[in-house]
Amino acid sequence: MDISVVIPLYDEVESLPELTSWIKGVMDNNRFSYEVILVDDGSKDGSWDMICRLKEQNPHLKGIKFRRNYGKSAALNVGFEAAQGDVVITMDADLQDSPDEIPELYRRITQEKYDLVSGWKAKRYDPISKTLPTKLFNSATRRMSGIHNLHDFNCGLKAYRRDVVKNIEVYGEMHRYIPVIAKWAGFTKIGEQTVEHRARKYGKTKFGLSRFVNGFLDLLSIFFVGKFGKRPMHFFGTLGVLSFFAGTVMALWIIVEKLYHISRNEHYRDATDNPLFYIALVAIILGSQLFLTGFVAELVSRSAPERNNYQVEEVI
Template identity: 65%
Template sequence: MDISVVVPLFNEEESLPELTAWIDRVAREHKLSYEVWLVDDGSSDGSWRVVQELAAKNDRLKGIKFQRNYGKSPALYEGFKHATGDVVITMDADLQDSPDEIPELHRMIVEDGFDMVSGWKQKRHDPLGKTLPSKFFNAVTRKVSGIELHDFNCGLKSYRLNVVKSIEVYGDMHRHMPLLAKWAGFKNIGEKVVEHRARKYGYSKFGLSRLVTGFLDLLSLMFVGKYGQRPMHLFGTLGTLMFVVGLTSVLWIGGGKLYALANNLPKELVTQNPWFYIALTCMTLGTILFVTGFLAELVARSSPDRNQYLVEKVLTNDRVGSLRSEV
């Protein structure tokens, strides 16, 4: 199969018929065999009913329905898990991403040899409240990651199949897919200017809070990528430095006390010296960082159920059965 299109969706019942018809038309015109995975992220409208109706008419359309809203990254994770096409393309369900970009995104992977191609919404149809924070976020991410892309958060991207099978997207890490690919060893990352269309139905499901969570995820990802296999290099260094500061303070206070005793100088209680409490705090924090900080990170990363989600239904349209439930 040439392409798998993964479409996360949340309350997008109006746009789905037009989107899937558009994808089908583009794929047929360019003679691309395809499948579309529509991942319903716990919609409260009639989105799943529309997915079922569309899949009944076109066996290339497949669906996944979450029992509740998990977020875009889990939706992508489940879509990637089921994708089988040589090239995997992600796009939003709100019709702001144009399916007309699919053939060129496919060609850049197959012919130009890119591992991943990220879309760049050079001209955006969004208010300043979204575009300005996005520009700032992209500039910081570009500087921190060393990946020269203009738009990390664009939902329209294409991947070689082994890329999506090799990376693990969770939390809100969908904003950092290029960095995830880079850490997995896929460094041939390209960029393509794509059309960004004005929203036709509904409203945006993302608020300004994604700016804060995006930076937190970036910090987390940079830490995991750099220190995930050697956390002692970070926590051990910080813990040792703080412990040394505390120990040095204790020795200094103790030395001062002995000097006063030896020379019959006025004596003050050790507890009257503020450095005593600073020393205790530094030694305690150093011990905590050294012993428990990196262990907690390792436990979290090795948790077997971090990417287990309650999938209510999987619509496959195969001969064995059109629906199956996963829990």
């Protein structure tokens, strides 16, 4: 199979007929063998019933329905697991991504041998309250990830080699940083393609202000997981040893200073009257806790096989 199109959706019943018809036209015109995997992330507006009706008209459609809303990352992860195409393309269901971009994305993966090609909506139809924070996040992500050639990490329109989606894990809210996850997994040939951004035709956006706070926290998380996920002791252990060492040095300094004054028969204040004593005590305790945290994190990192278990209600 040439292409798998993975589309996560939540309450997009109005756009589904037009979107699937548009995709079918593009695929037929280019003679692609394909499948469209529609992942219903707990919709309440009848989206699943619409998917069932559309599947009767187009056997290339497949549907996966969650019992409740898990989020876009969960929908993408399950869609990636089900995808069978040589090239996997993701897009949003709100008609703001154009299926006309699919042939060029496919060509760049198959002929230019990219691992991942990410869309860039150079001209956007979003308010400044959305575009300005997005630019800040993208700038921070470029600096922290080292992927300097991408302008928009969160664009829903992306293309992947099959090996990429089968070897990465998308969870929490990490869909914003899939290029970073792919890079940490060893897929380093990442390209960008300018794509059309269309104004929303139906419904309303599902993302509020909380996405910006979550985006920042996810960026820190992906940076930590990517760098220390397989070796958390290197992070916590290093901080712990440094803190414990600094506290020990301060404690020894207090002891030596006290002994020096005693040897000279000089009166000197008690150690507990010295503020440095409490700083040393805190540093030693903190160092011990950080070291133990690293040890526990090592155990946890080896014992979390069920992080991506989602309750799928129905598959057609």
